[in-house]
Amino acid sequence: MTLHSADVARFSWRALIGYPARTLLMLVAMAIGVGSVVVLTALGEGARGYVTGEFASLGTNLVVVLPGRSETAGVNPGAMFGETPRDLTLDDALALTRSGRVRRVAPLNVGSVSVSYGPRSRDVVMLGSTAEMLPVRHWTMAQGSFLRVSDIDRALPVAVLGQTVRDELFGAERALGEWLRIGDRRFRVIGILESQGRSIGVDTDETIIIPVAAAQQLLNTRSLFRILVEARSREDIEPVRDFVEATIAERHQGEKDVTVVTQDAVLSTFDDILGALTLAVGGIAAISLAVAGILIMNVMLVAVSERTAEIGLLKAIGATPRQILLLILAEASLLSLLGALLGLAVGQASAFGLRLALPILPAYPPNWVIAVVVAIAMVTGVVFSLLPARNAARLDPVLALSRR
Amino acid sequence: MIELSHIDRHFQVGDQLVKALDDVTLHIGAGEYVSIMGPSGSGKSTLLNLIGLLDRPTAGRYRLEGTDVTALSDVEQARVRNSQIGFVFQMFHLVPRLTAAENVELPLLLAGMAAEERRPRVDAALEALGMADRAHHKPEQLSGGQRQRVAIARATITEPRVLLADEPTGNLDHKSGGDVIAILEGLVDAGITLIMVTHDPAMGGRARRQLKMMDGRLASDETGGPDDTA
Ligand SMILES: Nc1ncnc2c1ncn2[C@@H]1O[C@H](COP(=O)(O)OP(=O)(O)OP(=O)(O)O)[C@@H](O)[C@H]1O
Ligand SMILES: [Mg+2]
Numbered sequence: 327m328t329l330h331s332a333d334v335a336r337f338s339w340r341a342l343i344g345y346p347a348r349t350l351l352m353l354v355a356m357a358i359g360v361g362s363v364v365v366l367t368a369l370g371e372g373a374r375g376y377v378t379g380e381f382a383s384l385g386t387n388l389v390v391v392l393p394g395r396s397e398t399a400g401v402n403p404g405a406m407f408g409e410t411p412r413d414l415t416l417d418d419a420l421a422l423t424r425s426g427r428v429r430r431v432a433p434l435n436v437g438s439v440s441v442s443y444g445p446r447s448r449d450v451v452m453l454g455s456t457a458e459m460l461p462v463r464h465w466t467m468a469q470g471s472f473l474r475v476s477d478i479d480r481a482l483p484v485a486v487l488g489q490t491v492r493d494e495l496f497g498a499e500r501a502l503g504e505w506l507r508i509g510d511r512r513f514r515v516i517g518i519l520e521s522q523g524r525s526i527g528v529d530t531d532e533t534i535i536i537p538v539a540a541a542q543q544l545l546n547t548r549s550l551f552r553i554l555v556e557a558r559s560r561e562d563i564e565p566v567r568d569f570v571e572a573t574i575a576e577r578h579q580g581e582k583d584v585t586v587v588t589q590d591a592v593l594s595t596f597d598d599i600l601g602a603l604t605l606a607v608g609g610i611a612a613i614s615l616a617v618a619g620i621l622i623m624n625v626m627l628v629a630v631s632e633r634t635a636e637i638g639l640l641k642a643i644g645a646t647p648r649q650i651l652l653l654i655l656a657e658a659s660l661l662s663l664l665g666a667l668l669g670l671a672v673g674q675a676s677a678f679g680l681r682l683a684l685p686i687l688p689a690y691p692p693n694w695v696i697a698v699v700v701a702i703a704m705v706t707g708v709v710f711s712l713l714p715a716r717n718a719a720r721l722d723p724v725l726a727l728s729r730r
Numbered sequence: 731m732i733e734l735s736h737i738d739r740h741f742q743v744g745d746q747l748v749k750a751l752d753d754v755t756l757h758i759g760a761g762e763y764v765s766i767m768g769p770s771g772s773g774k775s776t777l778l779n780l781i782g783l784l785d786r787p788t789a790g791r792y793r794l795e796g797t798d799v800t801a802l803s804d805v806e807q808a809r810v811r812n813s814q815i816g817f818v819f820q821m822f823h824l825v826p827r828l829t830a831a832e833n834v835e836l837p838l839l840l841a842g843m844a845a846e847e848r849r850p851r852v853d854a855a856l857e858a859l860g861m862a863d864r865a866h867h868k869p870e871q872l873s874g875g876q877r878q879r880v881a882i883a884r885a886t887i888t889e890p891r892v893l894l895a896d897e898p899t900g901n902l903d904h905k906s907g908g909d910v911i912a913i914l915e916g917l918v919d920a921g922i923t924l925i926m927v928t929h930d931p932a933m934g935g936r937a938r939r940q941l942k943m944m945d946g947r948l949a950s951d952e953t954g955g956p957d958d959t960a
Contacts, residue, residue: 328842337839344827415795639823640783643837643884645811646805723784727773 329649338657342664344552347512347631349661352618352625356665356703357672359615363699364673364691366611369473369680370604372689377600379688381593385462385526387429388589389566395583412578413549415488416538421577422555425569427562432458433478433539441534443495443506450491451533452508454541462556463522465530470502473537477517481540485513488530489521496667504612506537507545530658563588608695618665619706626714630721637718638726647719654715655708666700731891731923732758732781735797737790739946740777749785750776752946758925758939760891763918765934766927768943773929775896777943781925782815783807795891804846810839816885816893818914820900822877826883831856831865834883841888855883859913875906882913886922893917895926899933911936 339403341351393414419433435454440447443569458466460472472486492501501515512722513536522530542548557566567586574584630637645653673691680689739751750773758764766774778794779785783799797809810950824833831852838848857881858864869877878898885893895914899907911933918924928934935954942950 329840330842330844333839339830340827371812418811635823638824639825640825640836640840641808642782642811642817643840644808644888646808646839649804649808719844723798724779727784727819 357669362668368677372687374600375688536616618657623710641723658711666703765937
């Protein structure tokens with residue numbers, strides 16, 4: 327007396343379409359649960375992908391040196407509470423080039439300045455750096471050239487413009503070779519940066535880049551905002567970090583007064599946080615699956631009691647308790663599967679909509695989430711139907727048949 | 731083929747013991763046509779359910795074709811119901827969402843018969859009862875008499891030895907009730923053992939053997955002929 331699986335499937339299917347309101351209700355409940363897990367994890371993954379992408383765009387194998395000994399330093403390192411840390415200087419930056427594991431070193435000063443060309447003038451972010459900055463940050467040039475390689479302390483009067491700055495100062499006119507003013511100094515435009523798209527911290531379109539020595543003169547400071555050190559490879563990042571800490575400490579009379587941040591560390595922290603967030607959000611959404619499960623149990627209990635006479639009849643014509651159990655569980659599984667598939671479709675469609683609305687967010691649900699959520703939906707459906715199915719299997723056929 | 735010896739079926743309702751069946755001893759041979767009559771609550775349905783293995787006696791022994799079926803497990807009893815016993819109910823008990831053909835097919839499906847093998851048998855059964863053109867109708871699209879014919883087709887599709895009918899005409903008008911009785915009697919002529927509970931003395935009187943029940947006991951057991959019903 328083994329049922330054919332095709333018969334079981336067909337019988338379950340007929341039961342589902344035989345009670346469309348009930349079936350629709352459970353499908354919707356299941357679909358909401360599954361769909362929200364899918365779309366929320368897609369959102370979380372998207373955020374993670376976005377942040378990691380942003381960090382990757384900052385440069386590869388970067389070790390960043392900040393003045394001041396604080397994990398959160400960087401906003402205004404000169405005004406750290408209590409102690410005033412020793413300045414990071416151009417000489418410090420030079421010293422950091424003396425390791426085989428270091429490929430490039432780019433010192434950085436940042437300031438807000440007013441730039442003018444003829445009658446037009448504009449406040450922009452000024453970056454002071456060296457020729458190394460271009461490859462370190464993976465920038466590309468639209469026109470002309472970047473800062474040339476020269477002595478680090480030579481304040482050459484040359485400037486590289488971002489797209490927006492160029493447009494606003496020069497409009498349709500030719501900018502290359504022209505002289506503009508920053509404060510009371512004149513700089514010749516030698517290059518235009520290609521638009522880099524947005525990147526954490528700086529929008530290169532809104533900046534002007536000049537030699538670091540010139541920037542220090544304009545800002546009237548001898549201390550650097552950052553030193554960007556590029557290690558030769560991923561494996562070199564940790565040795566370079568040690569090298570940087572040791573070198574700076576040696577130069578600062580043994581004081582460890584700088585913070586060295588590796589991009590990997592920041593990245594993996596963000597990765598961890600956002601990964602945990604995705605799990606948490608997905609987990610909360612998964613609770614709605616449990617709710618769907620309880621709904622399934624209730625609806626199946628009602629279904630069994632509504633169909634008491636039918637179950638009694640099945641027993642009268644020779645269905646064993648196990649066959650009854652199988653039929654009810656098959657019905658619940660089919661329902662869960664359809665609900666899960668519907669939920670996947672809804673979730674994927676929402677994720678797609680999300681990607682259309684926020685193109686910067688790569689909102690794709692992870693494959694393992696899809697597998698897990700379908701599995702959870704099926705297990706929930708079956709587990710919560712065990713009780714109704716057992717009730718059905720144990721039904722006394724005489725009583726079941728005599729009920730009207 | 732049906733041997734009931736000293737069968738009791740008691741129900742405990744609160745602190746009261748209801749003796750639905752009280753020391754019933756009954757033998758029914760193969761191919762017999764038996765009617766069971768008696769007042770309401772006298773235990774007719776209980777007896778029929780017991781014979782049909784839907785219920786177990788409180789005491790006593792039941793042998794079907796020589797085997798003690800009270801000792802069988804649930805699964806074994808289900809198998810016996812499937813292959814050797816057919817039920818026809820007053821309420822028809824068709825599955826409402828399935829077509830006539832699908833309802834008739836159910837016992838074969840539960841027995842694990844392959845779909846290709848089932849189809850010709852179902853078609854033949856419906857054809858024999860004049861229901862071939864209604865094979866794909868749902869029960870709600872059928873008249874009471876037609877529904878009962880589908881139910882009879884379902885009850886006989888596994889070619890059981892015994893057919894049990896509990897007031898099969900109770901929900902039918904006189905005309906379709908007569909049709910159903912004619913069909914059942916045709917099955918008797920073909921060799922089936924028919925046991926039918928009825929309230930209608932005219933119908934009960936048609937049976938060759940007539941049992942009367944009273945308060946859970948067999949009050950009379952008469953063998954007459956269909957001739958005495960005019
Ligand atoms: N599950 C049960 N629990 C308690 N008492 C029951 C149960 N089933 C039947 N009875 C009792 O057993 C007695 C016989 O019932 P049964 O249904 O066999 O009567 P019946 O002869 O078929 O009556 P009717 O002609 O009204 O169908 C009745 O008194 C009934 O109340
Ligand atoms: Mg009765």
